[in-house]
Amino acid sequence: MALGAKLQLRQSQSLVMTPQLMQSIRLLQLTHVELDRFVEEEIERNPLLERAEARDDEPAVDESPSSELRETSGIDQWFDDTAAANAQTMSERLDTSLENVFPDDPGIGETLSPDLALNWKSAATSGGTGAGEGFDVGEMAGGGPTLRDHVGEQIALAFRDPTSRIIAAELADALDEAGYLRADPVEIAERLGTGVEAVLDVLSICQSADPAGLFARDLAECLALQLKARDRFDPAMQAMVANLELLAKRDFAQLRKLCGVDEEDLVDMMAEIRALDPRPGLAFGGGTADPVVPDVIVRQAADGSWAIELNADALPRVLVDQTYFAVVSRRVRNQREKEFLAECLQNANWLTRSLDQRAKTILKVASEIVRQQDAFLLHGIRHLRPLNLRTVAEAIGMHESTVSRVTANKYMMTPRGVFELRYFFSVAIASAEGGDAHSSEAVRDRIRELIEAEKPADVLSDDAIVEILKKSGVDIARRTVAKYREGMSIPSSVQRRREKRVLASVRA
Known part of the structure; x- marks a missing residue:
């Protein structure tokens, strides 16, 4: 059979990494401080963006232009003129869709569970802290000398x-x-x-x-x-x-x-x-340490379930000023100004949708983590289950890389304290009795407890700790015990025996 070169025409679809798509991926892994700084920069660059500072005593105002204003300003026709049916415009519309940003996520058309939708609605409508609602004493305090x-x-x-x-x-x-x-x-x-x-x-x-x-x-x-x-x-x-x-x-x-x-x-x-x-x-130090602001708040409901909601203080609320856009669009003088306004409106709409999608994704990941680690929230670290990114990704229908970006530098406030989302992901250690696997964090806590309870005459070696853990159903190697012990800055059994004997002789 002879080999030869030939031409083939093939039509296929692929995800194009447009600037808007890269921006949405980047927003997922930003902390709330970095996100707030990014939003401020976008507001400075884009005249159609503004902060939403809703107050309880003010009624909600519909920011979208009325039908009368749309007719007088000709917004609909303006959009038809600027959105020409060419290949570039179609490519931008298709490749920058939120459905393409998260290909493993069913998209914005997916219906959330009643609890998830209720929690998201309560968090999204709670609003941010405006400038007139109070002040932070720490922000007003002068910094100390360097x-x-x-x-x-x-x-x-x-x-x-x-x-x-x-x-x-x-x-x-x-x-x-x-x-x-x-x-x-x-x-x-x-x-x-x-x-x-x-x-x-x-x-x-x-x-x-x-x-x-x-x-x-x-x-x-x-x-x-x-x-x-x-x-x-x-x-x-x-x-x-x-x-x-x-x-x-x-x-x-x-x-x-x-x-x-x-x-x-x-x-x-x-x-x-x-x-x-x-x-x-x-x-x-010449500066103040930034406090940890949780992105997700978990509370125990009256029926014993867990209420999960987003922290409104960590969510920047941004609105697109459609009224201002309608007014300015009537005063454009040339094609360059029209293209600038179109780009600003596109970027503003994309940013608001990206922020909304980011918040929903964080809430979905946090809800699955709480479901997986329910025993930890009830009984403590000994009941922390081994968990990996793939398990959460498959449960919520997203890609593993998306879950990794969401859990980076995000914090969850629980009744047991504030934890980074990555804290709930730990390596699985096999059970010696063939049962459920044990979390590495739970095993570390068990090792720490055994060492703290030891007596000067009976200091546990790493081998002795291995035997005790195997009797309790944890199949672990000696080198793993030594690695966990060194990671907790606990000295070896020889060094601990010396110190305990000296202290015991002094007390005697």
Whole structure:
């Protein structure tokens, strides 16, 4: 059979990644802070978009233009003129449809369950917080001084010589956010054209700044500066600070020999070390931490079911000003202005539909997570079920990648606290008795409980923990127990035994 080249004409449909489609995909994975910032930027660029600040004492106003206004302004005919039946227009209309954005989702024509539709309606109509409804005291409070400002005030009082002030300012610029000096004094001396001794002299004065520990070059020097400020840097403390790696390994026998103290004094010295601040500069972060705002709120209803609703504070409400569009469209002077208005209206309508679809998708994913993890909400972490993205995606009829984007950086407020949506997805650990699998988070909690309940004379090794878990129906390997233990910053059984014996002997 001979091979030859030939031409074939084939007609097919494919999803085109238009800018509108990429925008909708991007909106799914934005946090509420990033989404609010994105909406503000769109409002600045698009004159047809505006914030919806509905108040309880004001009746709802229909933003769509009346039929009389549409007739006088000729909006319908205007649309017919601008939407020419060409290939480009048809491609834009087909490829930017919301049904194509979520091909695994039945689309906007899908009917939601009564509970889901009711929850979505209550969340969507609750409205956002307007500027006249109150104010946040935290927003009005002035920010504290930054680390650079705090150090600069002390430098101005500590040095009178202009040369020393310049060196001190250079050292202050080399501080990181934790207060450590991240520059070599030799390099600073070469850059300023002065001697290394002068830089070291200025550095010794700067290291007396408040709070103690600033301008340290490593952790040992930071702790030593704080101990000197407390007049507790005796030879025994010097030996302990010089051997912090032994303290991390909990090698108390070797520390007692190096420090020349007994067990009781060693425990007191360890307590003093723990009371020190290894990052003194973090107290002057220069900013405020953003609070976690949940995207979904879960409450227990009177009948024992779970009421799931979207948090209105995390939903930006945007409206398309059709009245303004009708007024402006009558005053267009050329084709360029007409095309600009058409593009603004298309983008505005697309953004509102994308935000609506994003909210509905988050609610659907959260509802399925609550259904899967009902036992966790009732009884706690021990009843957290193993769950993966595919299970949720198949249950709600969406693609796994869509669920992954929805659960990224989204939070759910439950009666047991605020959790990231990704928290409810955990690896399954097989059951030793052939029953249901166990969640990795539940197994971690069980390991933590076993270690916290152990006695100094009976410290559990990783093998002993494996045996206990197998008796309770958890089939787990020793290396997995060690990985979970290290992930929770729990030392090994040898290190825990040393620490418990020292503490027990001191208490005795």
